[in-house]
Amino acid sequence: MIFLPAFIVIVFLTVYPIFNVFHMSFFKYNYLSDTKKFLGFTNFIRIITDRLFQKSFINTIIFSAAATFAEVGIGLFLALLFYGFFKGKRLFMIMVIFPMMISTMVVSSIWKTLYHYDIGLFNYILKSIGLHPVGWLINPKMALFSVIIVDIWQWTPFAFIILQAGLNTIPGEIFEAASIDGANYYKTIKLITLPILFNQILLVILLRTIDTFRIFGKVYALTQGGPGNATETVTYYVYREGFTYFNLGRASTASIYILIVISLISVLYIRNIMREEK
């Protein structure tokens, strides 16, 4: 009985909406015209064979993998670099977390100006040192990576902070003992630091993978999925189907595909943790 209120809240806020999305995914349902027609699995087949969805899915995988890998890698490097106390550390930490504190729309506006082909700072610098300007957001081969760079700039501090906190929980005696036993810096990292930090690293990878998989704001503000479909992502696809066209059936189906992928990633992580605990 004691869990009943919590159970009711979970049912209404989580289970019911998910059930509703599942239910709607089997229908052709346009919210504007109120037309609802049972289609069975047709939406699932149509979405998965839709070239725009396929492109969006591939872009999302590339975005998620590249951004997560870079953010965790750079975050770990910085955490190791700034391990321990040094003068001005507090100020440094404030500066480091600053990008995370700014809203995505503001970050995107700033970067959009920096990336501008004709008047942007980056191309100005390139031109001033005699190099060719780069089509950061206008070149289909470059645009997705330009969006990834913005995400790395904004969210590497997150990885850094979590891993820094994890590092601080390792007793200093372990490092002292390793040093007495003759372990050099790289051996200490490989054999002591990384194995102890493994769970935190896994946690950051999970959180960043889930977050980057849902990338929306930066694409919306920087490229709107363009040029062409070069930066289309699955959440942007769902947004457009759901809130621009109000095709709730198709939007629900696409959401289920996202849910499946995120659930798979989460299960992999949880299995790893459980194995560790055993």
Added chain:
Amino acid sequence: MKKHFWVFFIVMLLVLLPFTVWSKGQQEKGAVKLTIAGRDGGYGKAMQLAVDGYSALHPDVSFEVLKLPGASLYEKVVIDMKTSVGTYDVIMIDDPVATQFQKAGWLANLDDLFKKSGKSLDPDIISTAVKLGRYPYADNGTLYALPHVGNVELFAYRKDIFNKLGLSKPAKWDDVLTDAKMIKQSEPDVYGVVFRGVKGNPIVAGFLPIYWAFGAKVLKDGKPALDSPQALNALNFFLKLKQYAPKGVSMYNSAQVKDALYGGKAGIVTEVWPSWVPKLNDPNESLVVNKVEVTTHPGEVEKSSPMIGVWLLGIPKASKYHDTAFDFLLYITGKEMQVKMADEFGIAPTRDSVYKVSKLISKYPWYPVQAAALKNAVGRPRTTKWSELENIFGTYLQLALIGSMNAQDALKEANAKMTEVLE
């Protein structure tokens, strides 16, 4: 426990009952609060001006004005009207989506409200703009919204550069191509031509006056008509024009086009909206004071085909204050308020007489041209699926613009996708 609950319930009921009676009495007495869902930026400021003016005349009416970006406004009003919550009493509607709202029966019938108030629609309001608020889209369709902002697409060029190079106002789109080429060759710091290239609505809005002038149609007898020779000619022309545009034109939206125009970087701008140019002759804002001619588009196979893009005002059926909201609509679309909004914020009028106010003409010398364009403008196809069609068209146009597809394939694929949507 049960007994306590019922005692508590009855006490609360007795306490709250007087409040509900009191609030109902307040409504009947005329203490009205109108909630307006409108746009941000200059449109929002103009709305505030009208709200303040109306409140001064009617102290019993208060307002809450939501100033929202276009996409957010659309989402909010759709969800509210669909659920008949009645949060909003007046809403701003972009004309292509008006058809959806009218067909769904979400808007109050303004013909009925005119009858009820004993007033009639002022013939001073330009009929092409009024027609967009009617459903079916015809001169005798039922009126569901009044035109608030008389946006129409215009064309601009640098008359100082044109004079220097001995060029005259382009009569045909082919002349634009020649002129842009000459500007690029002789003025290294100026782009021959500038337009919006961002996919979706921006590129479509920029391209349609060319497309229509080449004799092409988006829909013919309700079916997509992008696979016509006229459409191909128009897109091929657009791609030729791109040679003289900035390299990054595929990411140019209104801000970038305005920057290029105000900063003296654009020789020709194929798409100019009235709200972009009110400060063109203000030396504090512009480097091209009195150097830009704002005019109508050239023609080609067809006559000049500027696109109309009016912002309408409607009253959701679920609103509780139809009469007050309707009175406010008449006030904001009245001549006096339109003159003020045009003067202070450059809001494009929808009344013929406002375009003849000498104070405004001296400030915006292109007003006679703008009025003529508004009267002859072409509306986007009236379909409930316009958002989807526009997005498809805009995506494939941009794919052609960035060279990822050739013109023929882009149009063919866009046509097939549109057919799928309409089926």
